[in-house]
Amino acid sequence: xxxLAIHGSPRFGGNSDLFLTTFLxxxxxxxxxxxxxxxxxxxxxxxxxxxGCDSTGECILMDDFTPLYERIINCDLLVCATPIFFYSxxxxxQAFFERFQxxxxxxxxxxxxxxxxxxxxxxxxxxxxxxxxKLFEALVRTFRYxxxxxxxxxxxxxxxxxxxxxxxxxxxxEALEKVKRLALSVVEENPENWPLDRSLTx
Numbered sequence: 028x029x030x031l032a033i034h035g036s037p038r039f040g041g042n043s044d045l046f047l048t049t050f051l052x053x054x055x056x057x058x059x060x061x062x063x064x065x066x067x068x069x070x071x072x073x074x075x076x077x078x079g080c081d082s083t084g085e086c087i088l089m090d091d092f093t094p095l096y097e098r099i100i101n102c103d104l105l106v107c108a109t110p111i112f113f114y115s116x117x118x119x120x121q122a123f124f125e126r127f128q129x130x131x132x133x134x135x136x137x138x139x140x141x142x143x144x145x146x147x148x149x150x151x152x153x154x155x156x157x158x159x160x161k162l163f164e165a166l167v168r169t170f171r172y173x174x175x176x177x178x179x180x181x182x183x184x185x186x187x188x189x190x191x192x193x194x195x196x197x198x199x200x201e202a203l204e205k206v207k208r209l210a211l212s213v214v215e216e217n218p219e220n221w222p223l224d225r226s227l228t229x
Contacts, residue, residue, distance in 0.1 A: 035120030047108035084133030151184030183223030
């Protein structure tokens, strides 16, 4: 299984970073080919709605995102780990999502099939400081459409509330055990059996 892991937080060593690292380290190395991307180490633009991809499905912006298109298309599982800022995801992750516009053009405007005949799956690992209702709803709605644009499907996520200070997740061993179980499940079980929260308004 080819796994593309996206870390969408500007803070390294924080809760979403530890959440993702725990997931990746629990994956059996002989069953998973992992490529991790820390978005805040890259220099790329959000979509500028220039229409440059309208006839080709190829983004004309040339920056650090450009090599990611092949990794996105070639992955079997896209994992996005992120904190929540003001009831949504950080701007760098939104910029990442916006660049899927070129893939949307390929699928819907040009009616192209997936280049490798894949149906990639997507999961979220998200943390938030508050305990408010529907804290992760905006993230889920956006990511569902992102996965659809790349010929894939959103499967669900693991969502943790009440984590604010750096490293708070280490005080929640049950959450870390849950993400470890998820890691084993994604390489050994069918997606419908993955232990995820599948609510659209978590």
